[in-house]
Amino acid sequence: MLIRIRSKLGNFRFEFLPTADISELLSKILETSPDADPSTITISNQPRGNETKVSRLKGRNLQSLGLKHGDLVFVAYQSRETGPSSSPIPEVSVPSTNGQPSAAEADTGTKPWEAVQEDAVDVYWRSQDGKMPRSRDSRFCKHGANGMCDYCMPLEPYDATYHSEQNIKHLSYHAYLRKITPKASGTAASLIPPLSPLSYKVKVPCPNQSHAPWPAGICTACQPSAITLQSQPFRMVDHLEIASTDIVDRFLQAWRLTGLQRFGFFIGHYEPYDKVPMGIKAVVEAIYEPPQEGELDGLTVAIPWEEEPRIKELARNASKPLTVVGYVFTDLDPTPDDRTKSVYKRHGGSFFLSSLEAIFAATLQKANPTTSRSSTDGHFASRLVTAVLTGTEDGGIDVSAYQVSEQATAMVEADMIEASVDPGIVRVKEEDRSHDSARYVPDVFFRYKNEYGLEVKKSAKPCFPVEYLLVNVSHGFPQNPSPLFQSTKFSIEHRPGLESQRIEDVLSLLLQLGAPELPLSRHSTGDDTHKRVELARSLSDWHLIAFLGTTGLFSENDIKAFMRAVSSPNVLEDVTLLDPLLATDGWQTLMTFAREHAPPQHPSTSAPRTSSRTMDQDIPQEIFDQIAAQQPTGGGSGNTSSAGIRICPHCTYENTHSGTDCEVCGLPLG
Template sequence: MIVRIRSKDGNFRFDVQPNDDISVLVGKILDTAVDADPASLTISNQPRGNETPVVTLTGRDLNSLGLSHGDLVFVSYKPRLAANLSLPSTSTATPSSEIQATGARPWEIVEEDTVDKYWRTKDGKISRGHTRLCKHGPNGMCDYCMPLEPYDTSYHTEHSIKHLSYHAYLRKLTPKNTTSSFVPPLSPLNYKVKIPCPTGSHPSWPAGICTACQASAITLQSQPFRMVDHLEIASTDIIDRFLQAWRKTGLQRFGWLIGRYEPYDEVPMGVKAVVEAIHEPPQEGELDGLSLGVPWEDEPSIRELAKLASTPLTIVGYVFTDLDPTPEDKTKNLYKRHPQSFYLSSLEAIFAATLQKSSPVPSRSSETGYFGSRLVTAILTGTKDGAIDISAYQVSEQAVAMVDADMIEASVEPGIVRVKDEDRSQDAARYVPDVFFRYKNEYGLEVKKTAKPSFPVEYLLVNVTHGFPTNKAPLFRSTKFRIENRPGLEDQSVEGVIKELAKLNAPDIMPGNGGDHSRKRALAEWISDWHLVAFLATTQLFSSEDTKALIQAASSPNLLNNLGGLDKLLQSDGWQTLMAFTKELGSASTSLPPGPSGGMDEDIPPEIFDQIRESEMASGGGGTSSRIRICQYCTVENTHGGTDCEVCGLPL
């Protein structure tokens, strides 16, 4: 039967059965309500009066309530004032009750990134010097030398800049004289059906649809702007260290780019992502791909750790390898990604869109307070001459909106995206509007063509330039510590940390200006390693305050010139505990005969292992539970407890 509902949200018709519980009807009503408090929901058979709270009708079916086919029910409710705005976890959410009280709107309360605050204080004008056409004095200005707007088309064409920077694009959209009634010029794309329909004249999708609630036809086009203009790797060592796993195994690798965003002056009002480290999550590499979980278990802790650096860091993107040596020469790699093939596969583009959707940029220029994403996709792949190079991309806002609306999917051919069919089933309702793309035919004429059933993936891509700094000054100066989540290839352990500290005579290094300056400098260089800091943060030996002291010392850009930056770390409880274990190693080692070169468990007595584990267990951590033995043939650490090496198979 059909029950008609009238509320402040409009008129609705719901298909229900007479023996349905009242909760079925309540669920349909709440789906059409805006932020309703279920406890305040009431129904009545008349516009005013006789309101009955639905909480008092629990367990009753619609027939027992006297409802029949075609009945009109009047609904009222109170908004859920205590609810928070649905804002991403990267920003501080403000209760909606506070917004209503102060009259604040989402774009007025959002906290923008540092690089956005910087560009909002600049006019972005492109300076030009005097030319031979100028007829005025040194203090004059004319049409030939006056500064250009940051979005000037001729300048971008002359300098081969394909996309406007985000802030240059904003300057183009935003009026010069804004007032308190300023309306944000940006609105995130949304290709989903509006539920409920704004007109309230029909049941919600998939039961009904009209021009007011359906998405308009989509014409794919090159995005005129980009959120990130340049990807800068702080040091070549970062990439080289990442590639070592592939070089040793031939299996593809994935890593998250840890870094920050800075102004980029090579393009007007540009933004660059500066990468300081690559953190590798748990993954299963294969010769032609890899598998990993997103989000991964340690993501929240890694994000929090990155924020504590001397210059706050975050995840600015991700990188993966797509390398395949040529059959003729194993030192060279296949040239897979090129104009006649593909740059980013349809599967990779959909993956990028999914991640960009989950990492929006806070923006005062968007009606929702968020717009776009600065997450960069980087690929290490073979070049035309067989070498290895980086390619960097983002996907467009159209790509993100299409993935969010479940409209597209990957195809067998990597350079082609498939448009899904419409689905009106209740379980997987999907509305797909008409999709078109433009291209130039063999006569040079622009032609509009339907994108169903497929279209080239290039229509979703935004190019990002990349490079290395001329004068490198990475925050993390060491790349010697073993990298996480490389089991069998590089295994991290507290025992390995203690052994290195013993070599550095770390227990003898004291705060202040006393002691061996060169020894303290060597310790400072060794500590300045992202992978070491990330590992020690998981051992439970360091408290949150001690971890903060550790990463701030490790990431201090001036540490080698001011070794006093180590003092807070050297005085911390976590460091003192680590030094106690290191001292015991030193005293125990002097009474033991020297072990084989590289042998870990031969020169660290088992009782020290036990003390480390007891300390970790007492502080709530699991610690390292297995003995580590290094194979004398392939030098790989073994923790499985067997008699043969888990990599080469030879006796340990």
């Protein structure tokens, strides 16, 4: 087969067998580029980006790399500095005669995209063909029941006609992968990954090494190309699903009480989404609120947040592993005429996400990439969803969900854009070469339709609409909610002045549920089973578990067992699932504190019968014993009982002394 090679020295053509080793291609490259440093040679299927070092492809043949007749391979390398003998030609793999890998193969190591562990939803979609079946069309299909034609054959997940008919604006991530992955005879794992992270930074050092590094010098080989902003054809998440309305109601409660805006991170997981071909949805099971300062028209939150490692580790130990799938913030303002309604401020006539919020979203998405076997460095884009709780047109409150595009993330990483006073406008920064962290800003353009319906290309400097950076994500609530956590009643963290998380509240709750007396399920009675169900329901609270992890009462293994037990979907139906929790040392320690926290039990026979006044709980037991020992045995009359006890008509305390006033309230006994 014919393979074309393009390097900085020109274009070349060579004939290879499909089974030819990569070493043969390398030798041809060195023939055409005698000054190339072999250890720096990279090949790619596109002019810029997706470069892969030849040294990483040892032992691979051209067919397994997806190369076919007529393909064009782009070659880049660094020139030798001290002549041809300065850098030896790297070894290529030689087949071993004993069936074991050769020394060169052993030195190759694992490629970045092969070492990553993808999310369970990615593993699922890679095992599916993704095609959409169609039934036989009675109008056009002329074949038998077992036949197939163009009118009834399954559609590819990226079929443009289907997406247009179903009003689906973006391809799902895996449908996009199916579209851009070459149809080669080898398996997908054997191909060069089709994705490469987008970057608008100047390459340092320059691949040509013909000038001083940036900012002292720049050339076409190291500077980024001009940017044309366009709608991203795919999205990493197609739908945001909040497992229960209670999750949002508890989050909104702080705003309802104070009027100050709130921020929280979505804790959840990813699942297949059947409304979009090969779709993915983010399912929110809880909201964790980091330390923040709310204001009437905004808020301040520290990023990165201090408790992120602990919260992520706690989430990973749920019965269904959880992670941070996004974040949510409020932008609510009551209307002047009716304080029960909210101002409708985010719409097509104003903005959906402000430029500041879009830059914030890009920053967080860059910090939370998605692991991918289809990317040259093992990571690509992000599944972090941005959600806003804001007013609707009729004055209600609804969720809006977005992501920002890869272009937005790359521009923020390159320090090219900034927020403006107008929330719907993004400013392009000026180029700056005056310091070490110099900024290079290439030409930026965007397209729009003018008043005549014609598409026009316009420079984005100094500013452009923020909509060019946004990717819409649908949202909703399940028809039959089955949240992982059964309760949302425990106090929420970092709400000073509104709610406080105290161990005393936990102990009181456990005493109310009778937890200290509960045995393991093998010793349970019918009444114990009912108590265990109520205990499981109360303990299955994300905020309660997150708080107990900070008390020091539970070891790392104990808190893992706690999370697994109370987050089980069947914990209310199968009470034995609580057994691993009740058997931990941390739980036993908590029960000891609960018993000590219980109020003292007053004697029912030897001590005088008193009223249910709370002041009695502060009287030491010794006083009751002394009073009981001095009780007279004779009878009496009036308000004096047969045991010589006189009941106070004011506080109902049973007096045993001979005085005229009550020894508790001090009023006359009558």
